[in-house]
Amino acid sequence: MKTYTYPKSQAMFERAAAVIPGGIYGHLGPSNGCFIPTSAYPFFAERAEGAYLYDIDGNRFIDYMCAYGPNVLGYHHPEVDQAAQAQRELADCTTLPTPLMVELAELLVDTVTSADWAFFAKNGGDVTSLAIMSARAATGRKKIIKFKGGYHGVAPWTQSYGNPGVLLEEVDEVITLAFNDLEALEQTIKQYPGQIAGVIATPYHHPALADNALPVEGFWAGVRSLCTQEDIVLIIDDVRCGFRLSLQGSDAYYGFEADLICFCKALANGYNISALCGKQHLKGAVSSVFYTGSYWLSAVPMAAAIKTIEILKKIDGPKLMRERGLQLIDGLQQAAEAAGFHLHVTGEPAMWNMRLSDDESGILHQKWVAECVRRGVFFTNHHNLFINTAITPEDVDHTIEVAREAFAVLQAERR
Amino acid sequence: MSDTLVRAGVSLHGVLRDIEDLCHLDEPARQAIGQKKLIVRFDVPGLTPLNLRFFKGRCHAFSGSQGHRDIHLRFVSPQHFLDMMDGTKNPIPVRGLSKLSFMTKEFSVLADRLSHYLRYDPALAADEGYRSNSTILSAYAAFYGLAQVANLSELGQVISRQIEDGDVDIEVKGGPCLHMQFRKGHCTTRKGLSAKPKARMIFKDIDLAGQILMGERDSFAAIGGGELAIWGRVPMIDQINKLLGLLPAYLS
Numbered sequence: 001m002k003t004y005t006y007p008k009s010q011a012m013f014e015r016a017a018a019v020i021p022g023g024i025y026g027h028l029g030p031s032n033g034c035f036i037p038t039s040a041y042p043f044f045a046e047r048a049e050g051a052y053l054y055d056i057d058g059n060r061f062i063d064y065m066c067a068y069g070p071n072v073l074g075y076h077h078p079e080v081d082q083a084a085q086a087q088r089e090l091a092d093c094t095t096l097p098t099p100l101m102v103e104l105a106e107l108l109v110d111t112v113t114s115a116d117w118a119f120f121a122k123n124g125g126d127v128t129s130l131a132i133m134s135a136r137a138a139t140g141r142k143k144i145i146k147f148k149g150g151y152h153g154v155a156p157w158t159q160s161y162g163n164p165g166v167l168l169e170e171v172d173e174v175i176t177l178a179f180n181d182l183e184a185l186e187q188t189i190k191q192y193p194g195q196i197a198g199v200i201a202t203p204y205h206h207p208a209l210a211d212n213a214l215p216v217e218g219f220w221a222g223v224r225s226l227c228t229q230e231d232i233v234l235i236i237d238d239v240r241c242g243f244r245l246s247l248q249g250s251d252a253y254y255g256f257e258a259d260l261i262c263f264c265k266a267l268a269n270g271y272n273i274s275a276l277c278g279k280q281h282l283k284g285a286v287s288s289v290f291y292t293g294s295y296w297l298s299a300v301p302m303a304a305a306i307k308t309i310e311i312l313k314k315i316d317g318p319k320l321m322r323e324r325g326l327q328l329i330d331g332l333q334q335a336a337e338a339a340g341f342h343l344h345v346t347g348e349p350a351m352w353n354m355r356l357s358d359d360e361s362g363i364l365h366q367k368w369v370a371e372c373v374r375r376g377v378f379f380t381n382h383h384n385l386f387i388n389t390a391i392t393p394e395d396v397d398h399t400i401e402v403a404r405e406a407f408a409v410l411q412a413e414r415r
Numbered sequence: 416m417s418d419t420l421v422r423a424g425v426s427l428h429g430v431l432r433d434i435e436d437l438c439h440l441d442e443p444a445r446q447a448i449g450q451k452k453l454i455v456r457f458d459v460p461g462l463t464p465l466n467l468r469f470f471k472g473r474c475h476a477f478s479g480s481q482g483h484r485d486i487h488l489r490f491v492s493p494q495h496f497l498d499m500m501d502g503t504k505n506p507i508p509v510r511g512l513s514k515l516s517f518m519t520k521e522f523s524v525l526a527d528r529l530s531h532y533l534r535y536d537p538a539l540a541a542d543e544g545y546r547s548n549s550t551i552l553s554a555y556a557a558f559y560g561l562a563q564v565a566n567l568s569e570l571g572q573v574i575s576r577q578i579e580d581g582d583v584d585i586e587v588k589g590g591p592c593l594h595m596q597f598r599k600g601h602c603t604t605r606k607g608l609s610a611k612p613k614a615r616m617i618f619k620d621i622d623l624a625g626q627i628l629m630g631e632r633d634s635f636a637a638i639g640g641g642e643l644a645i646w647g648r649v650p651m652i653d654q655i656n657k658l659l660g661l662l663p664a665y666l667s
C-alpha cells in the first residue's frame with residue numbers, strides 16, 4: 001500500500017504558525033496530543049465528501065474523526081445541503097428570527113424525551129455554560145458537581161486550576177468526582193447540604209486520553225433519585241453522543257430523564273448550531289439568564305438541523321452506526337490478535353475508543369495509528385472515534401485491511 | 416510558598432548546580448579548580464542544601480544536609496541567597512573558615528564563567544563553542560529549575576499533583592538528555608534517559624530547546640511543526656508544558 005506524505009500541509013503549517021497562535025489551535029491542532037507523531041498526519045483539508053476527507057496534498061482518508069462529531073450523515077449530505085441552501089436564499093442572519101426556529105424547537109420537543117422546550121446557540125460550550133447558569137439561577141445555589149475527565153467545553157468553570165488563564169475563584173465552586181462512583185456523589189451531596197445547584201455529566205464516560213466507561217448498573221437511577229431528592233438539576237451533556245446513540249436523547253437511551261440536556265455536534269450534520277433542551281419547570285430559569293450571541297438565531301443551520309433529524313429518523317441512524325461500529329471493532333480486534341497484539345476497546349460502538357494494551361506508555365498505539373493514517377485511515381491516538389452513516393461495509397473492510405498492514409509494520413519493528 | 420523561595424530554589428538547584436556541567440564543558444573553569452578536593456555546602460532556609468564536591472578536576476553536585484563538607488555557607492533567608500547570586504551580599508560561613516580563600520579565588524572564577532554563559536551575549540553568537548555551552552548550561556538550569564517550580568510554587572504543586580507517577584524523557588538532539596521523575600506529585604530531574612519512560616519529548620536541537628525554555632518560542636507550534644516531537648502519555652507532557660510556562664518568571 002502506498003504511504004502518504006504531506007509537504008503542502010507542512011508548508012501551510014509554517015505559514016499558519018507565523019500568524020496564528022499555535023499554528024492550528026484547539027482540538028483540530030497537531031499539538032493537542034492526538035496527532036503523534038505529527039509527521040504521520042495531514043494538517044489541512046481541501047474538501048470532504050461522504051465518509052472521505054481529502055487533504056491539500058491530494059491524499060484521501062476514510063475519516064473516523066467526523067470533524068470530532070458533527071459529521072453524522074456524511075460530509076456534504078445532498079438533502080441537508082439543499083435544505084440549507086433553500087433557506088440561505090431566503091434569509092439567514094437577520095434582524096428577526098425565522099419561523100424555522102419554532103419548527104426546530106417543536107421537532108426537538110417531539111423527538112427528545114426530556115425536552116419540553118429548546119434554546120439555540122452555536123457551540124456545545126455555549127449550552128453547557130447556559131445549563132450551569134440556569135441551574136444556579138433555578139436553585140439559588142453555587143456548587144456544581146462534574147466528573148473527572150468529562151469534557152464540557154473551554155469556559156473557565158470546565159477547566160482546572162493550574163491551566164493558564166484560569167483563576168482559582170473560577171473553579172472554586174466546581175467539585176470533581178469519579179464517574180460511576182455513586183457513593184462519592186452521595187457523600188458529597190451530604191457534605192454540602194442545600195449547596196449543590198447541578199450535576200453535569202456526559203451520558204457515558206468518554207474522556208480523551210483515557211479508556212471510556214459505560215454507566216454501571218444502577219448509576220444513573222441512583223444519580224437521578226439523589227438529584228430529585230435534593231432538588232439538584234441533573235444536566236446531561238449530550239454534545240458528543242446526542243443523535244448518535246438515540247434520537248430520544250442519550251438519557252433515554254440509558255433509561256433515565258435529565259432535567260437539562262445539551263446538544264450540538266450531530267444536530268445539523270456540520271452546520272453550526274447547538275441546543276439546550278429541558279423540563280418545563282426550568283424553562284423560566286433559562287429565560288431569566290442573560291444569554292445570547294450574534295449568530296445564535298440564524299436560520300440556515302436550523303434548516304439543516306431539521307433535515308438532519310428527519311433523515312436520521314428515516315434511516316434509523318443510531319442503529320446503523322452501532323452495527324457499522326460493531327463490524328469495524330470486530331475486524332480491528334481480529335487483525336490485532338492475528339498480529340499478536342491486543343486492542344482494548346471501550347465506549348459505545350458508534351463512537352468507540354481503542355488502545356493497544358501491549359504497552360503502558362501508549363507509544364505502540366501511537367505508532368500503529370500513525371501507520372493507519374499514512375495509509376488513508378484517519379484515526380487519532382487518544383480520542384474516541386466516530387462512525388457516520390455514509391461509511392459503507394466496503395469502507396470498513398478496507399479499514400481492516402489497512403489496520404492489518406499497519407500491524408505488520410509494528411511486527412517488523414518488533415523483530 | 417513565597418515567590419522568593421521558589422526563585423531561590425531555581426537559583427540554587429537550577430543555576431548554581433550548573434557548576435557541575437560548567438567544570439566539564441569549560442576549560443577556564445577546569446583550570447580554575449585544578450586538583451582541588453573539597454565539598455562546599457550551600458544552606459538556604461526552606462530549601463534542601465546543595466553540595467558541590469570538587470575532586471580530580473571535576474565537580475559533582477548533589478543535594479542533602481548529611482555527610483562531610485569542608486565549607487558550609489549559610490544564608491539567613493532565600494533573599495539573602497539571591498543577593499549573593501547577584502553579587503551584592505556575602506554568605507555566612509559556619510564551617511571551613513580556613514578554606515574560604517577557595518570561595519574568593521577559584522569559586523569566583525567559576526561564578527564568573529557561569530554568568531558568562533548564562534547571561535547570553537549575542538555579540539559572541541558566532542563562537543560555536545560559546546553558543547553551544549551557553550545553551551546546554553541554560554537547558555540544565557531550566558530543567559533542574561523546573562523541578563523546583565513543580566515542588567515549591569503554589570501553582571506548580573497544583574500541576575504536579577495531577578501528574579501520574581512515571582518518568583518523562585527530555586532529549587535534546589546534539590545536546591543534553593535528562594529525565595523528569597514524578598513520584599506522588601514530587602518531581603526530580605535526573606541526567607540521562609530513563610530506562611522506562613512513560614513519555615518522551617525530543618527537541619530538534621539545542622537552539623529550539625533554549626528558545627522554548629526562555630518562553631521565546633511557542634511550544635505548541637513547535638510540536639505541530641515537528642521540531643518538538645512528543646510520544647507516550649500525553650497528559651504528562653501537557654502538565655510539563657504548563658510547568659514550563661511558569662518557569663521564566665522564576666529564572667531571574
Ligand SMILES: Cc1ncc(COP(=O)(O)O)c(C=O)c1O
Binds near residue numbers: 151
Ligand atoms: C461532551 C462535550 N461537551 C461539550 C463540548 C464542547 O463543544 P464545543 O466545542 O462545540 O463548544 C464537547 C466538544 O467536544 C463535547 O464533546
